[in-house]
Amino acid sequence: MKLDTLRNNPGARKRRKRLGRGPGSGHGKTSCKGHKGQWARSGVSIRAGFEGGQMPLIRRIPKRGFRSPRRERERMETVNVEQLNIFDEGAVVDPQALAARGLIRNRNTGVKILGGGELTKRLEVLADAFSASSRKKIEDAKGVAKVREAGNVKSEEGSAKPEAASKPVGEQA
Numbered sequence: 001m002k003l004d005t006l007r008n009n010p011g012a013r014k015r016r017k018r019l020g021r022g023p024g025s026g027h028g029k030t031s032c033k034g035h036k037g038q039w040a041r042s043g044v045s046i047r048a049g050f051e052g053g054q055m056p057l058i059r060r061i062p063k064r065g066f067r068s069p070r071r072e073r074e075r076m077e078t079v080n081v082e083q084l085n086i087f088d089e090g091a092v093v094d095p096q097a098l099a100a101r102g103l104i105r106n107r108n109t110g111v112k113i114l115g116g117g118e119l120t121k122r123l124e125v126l127a128d129a130f131s132a133s134s135r136k137k138i139e140d141a142k143g144v145a146k147v148r149e150a151g152n153v154k155s156e157e158g159s160a161k162p163e164a165a166s167k168p169v170g171e172q173a
Contacts, residue, residue: 009126016045044164076110079103081137084125094126119143 019031033040049056083103087093099107113125115133122142130138130145138145 009147027054074110076112077106078114079127080116081119081134083112084123085120087123089119089121090123091121092124092126113138113145137144 004171015034016169017027018025019027020029021092022028030040038044038046041168049058051057084093086101086103087097091097095104095111098111100106104111110128113127113131113134115137119141121139121172123138124144124146125138126146127149130147136144
């Protein structure tokens with residue numbers, strides 16, 4: 001290969017459209033702009049959706065619904081149980097582990113485990129939500145499904161957070 005033999009692929013360098021170069025060029029006279037009108041003038045700048053003064057489509061159609069900010073906060077990333085087979089037998093699978101393996105994008109959002117596929121390994125899975133089928137498949141594989149709650153982990157039996165010791169009213173410090 002020599003530098004003087006290098007060529008672009010066919011169609012890689014398209015010739016520019018030369019306007020206003022006579023009738024033989026096919027782009028002469030009005031330079032592909034048609035006759036008169038706003039689009040034929042120089043410096044035309046019409047915003048998207050403008051319909052020449054007619055009521056635009058976006059304003060003719062009724063407004064409907066809204067996006068709750070709560071919905072953004074409560075958005076969850078989903079993982080199927082079949083995807084958990086990439087972890088070793090007996091591993092603890094939490095959002096950090098899922099993010100490290102590329103199964104979720106953001107470890108700070110909620111994680112819901114869905115029941116797609118089969119689970120072949122015994123795992124301890126910590127997530128914000130489980131579908132009924134995923135919980136059953138994890139337990140059938142002799143694993144544990146625990147629900148995370150705002151930094152704490154709540155298993156099937158109840159909260160993993162120790163109960164506050166109750167003191168009589170007079171003895172509080």
